[in-house]
Amino acid sequence: MKSGIVGYGVYIPRFRIRAEEIARVWGKNPEAIKNGLGIREKSVPDVDEDSVTIAVEAARNAIKFAGIDPSKIGVVFIGSESPPYAVKPSATIIAEAIGATPDLMAADFEFACKAGTQAMLAVLGLVESGMVEYGLAIGSDTSQGRPGDALEYTAAAGGAAYIIGKEGVIAEIIDYYSFATDTPDFWRREGKEYPRHGARFTGEPAYFKHIISATRRLLEKTGIGLEDVDYFVFHQPNAKFPLRAAKKLGIPKEKVLPGLLNPVIGNTYSGATPLGLAAVLDIAEPGNLIVATSFGSGAGSDSMLIKVTDEIERKRGNTPKVVDYINRKKYLTYGEYVKHRKKLKFD
Amino acid sequence: MAEGSVPAVWRRYPQRYRLVGSKCETCGEFFFPPRIICPNCRRKGKVVEYQFSGRGVVESYTVVHTPPADMEDQAPYVLAIVRLEEGPMLTAQIVDVDPREVKIGMPVRMVFRRISEDGEDGLINYGYKFAPL
Amino acid sequence: MRKVAVVGVGMTKFGERWEAGLKELTAEAGIRAIEDAGISGDEVEAVYVGNMSGGRFVGQEHIGALLADAMGLNPVPATRVEAACASGGLAFRQAYLAVASGEFDIVVAGGIEKMTDVLTGQATTTLGGAADQEWETFFGATFPSLYALIARRHMHEFGTTEEQLARVAVKNHYNGARNPFAQYQKEITLDQVLNSSPVAEPLKLLDCSPITDGAAAVVIASEDVAKKLTDTPVWVNASAQASDTLALHDRKSLTTLRATVEAGKKAFQKAGISPRDVDLAEVHDCFTIAEILAVEDLGFVKKGEGGKAVEDGMFDLNSDVSVNTSGGLKACGHPVGATGIKQVVEVTWQLRGEAGKRQVDKAEIGLTHNVGGSGATAVVHILSRYIDLRSRR
Known part of the structure; x- marks a missing residue:
């Protein structure tokens, strides 16, 4: 097992x-x-x-x-x-x-x-x-x-x-792919209350590059096709980025929306991808395949391929x-x- | 409790974090906070650790408008006496509720919250509060 | 045990005594009591003083010796007694036991609290020390909130109303308005109480006793000495004390103070009288609900009928039992360590017929009831003009 x-x-x-x-x-x-x-x-x-x-x-x-x-x-x-x-x-x-x-x-x-x-x-x-x-x-x-x-x-x-x-x-967590580079799109210095960020720099070189790279490489590594995956969960700093990432990857938004909580609760940071995955697990059926890809500024992405079992x-x-x-x-x-x-x- | 005392709060973590009490296996009475000796059975008692379920009902309640200095940011808050389903009663805040909706007999369950903090640079005290079931 | 009488009493004006510290308040009350007893002071053999928290309120411990010194009574042995808000009542009981046992013939019992040197929040925290620190105060309980929990439950079980609670405050302010030593010498209306700001619902500001500076002292003596000193000795017919759990939530009932029930029963038994024989009672009304509990737990009315009885005027001045003629803790003020002694001072004045505009007609038997915390300590005394209440001689 x-x-x-x-x-x-x-x-x-x-x-x-x-x-x-x-x-x-x-x-x-x-x-x-x-x-x-x-x-x-x-x-x-x-x-x-x-x-x-x-x-x-x-x-x-x-x-x-x-x-x-x-x-x-x-x-x-x-x-x-x-x-x-x-x-x-x-x-x-x-x-x-x-x-x-x-x-x-x-x-x-x-x-x-x-x-x-x-x-x-x-x-x-x-x-x-x-x-x-x-x-x-x-x-x-x-x-x-x-x-x-x-x-x-x-x-x-x-x-x-x-x-x-x-x-x-x-x-089951079937496989994973982690992708990290030194990309300073968002940070908070020690002792400071609020973070600073690179505004539009947080997009292409940071969020999209890491999310897309990690997701693509996971699928390549596992030999799973986009169409085989039932749900995609992407990190969600806002409601637009995950949908744009899906579009770039060629994923229909119906596979992304069940795990997209940002419009109703906002960005829960470290909680965001785990919560999006939980929302999908709440409705998933045995045998479903899920890809969950996080993004952390600074920057990196973890992408996981998950298969739901009967036990759920x-x-x-x-x-x-x-x-x-x-x-x-x-x-x-x-x-x-x-x-x-x-x-x-x-x- | 001496203010700002670290050992005084530390030694109560099991009780305050997750409602660890005790039970006398001779007479079946539950104790929270835990007792080492059963007052009913004394030497014949056999007291063992017991994990309370965290479910209970409100026996009485009040809305506190004049809090102690270290709880001013929480006021007004609901304070209640809760009877745990195993029998013992305790005093705790009720959260996640409009004060007008609290009633005697209302079922509640334990939740984990910040109770107080020892200033901006001291320990944060966590522990039980209760929320509607 | 020997018979014991109160032979001299004195108290300070209660209130916000900005100009006076512990020593001035103590001296003021002590000297009045000694003068009232008609002694020089050299005759005093021991001092017992009730004080809840000199350490927290003014940073001063060692209150026993301080009081003896301030009253000019050195080198007599001086002992501080502490039982939260029942410290004064307990100091009186210790003094009584010391004389009754035969150890001393003349003893001073005093009570003192200087509360206004700290801000209200700090005072609230200090008073919270009378509750269970680890399992009540830690979780946000304050004194008003503990009595509010009792009040809410009393309302739930017996149908007691907020108006009935407010009626206690109105009555006690009526009495306080007739007491020149009271902190609040003004009458208030039911609407004023009901519209005052919430403190711990259902208790409002005017349901609560205030923060007060004050001291009170009494001189007590053995039978032979008392008879030599005065023509109007007030005899201590009974002294009783009981304890209960520190935490309210550990009690079988939230609406009965078992310590009051036990101490009351014992006191009536010792004195050989029943509650209906009592003409006046100074009971512990730290909050309005506390007076309702007291009149029930002492047996003046059945459990659950206190609110109705207050509403019917049963405890008004010169009715069935005149309760809290001094204004009680509510209007006279509540310098916690002094309250239990002040109750004895008030009953003594009443029994001697010296209570002025608030005098109870034909006052013969009085009772004092002093509570610590939310009921973990209760002290009850019965005093009268009779050395023996059974034979009424």
């Missing part, structure tokens, strides 16, 4: 802010923003939520889905670019909260928006090698854009967690789906959003 996903779980905070509410505050044309980025609204964490609390909720859902004893988890890797501590692992907090301590490996990964899939591949390697029986990989973020910046419309909060192992696999139908139903979290929402005004995101300075 091939290693793969034994269980998965997601979490999206219940607060939302509409693109037009942000546009209103900054005197922008809301229609232009919505058309330009393709986003309607984004998720916002509660004042007491962060990338760790989101990760724990997602991980608990994943463990429940997998139906395993958390003490059997031999590794916890979390990918995030918004850890609550600059120094002190998030992974140990999560491991303690799910009852996986103390006999395990734990570490935090950072690679802009692809740290989540990188954590999945690292865990996969440990499982394949036999070093651990089960591993937990999480992508979770509560990212922030500078007030008024284009990123403010999309930088959102959410996460997904994957239990990877060899027993009770619901989706036996395990489904006990945990909330992506759509359940998407439908559970409460809108904030920009003022409330500022309070939630602690953007007010008191000294």
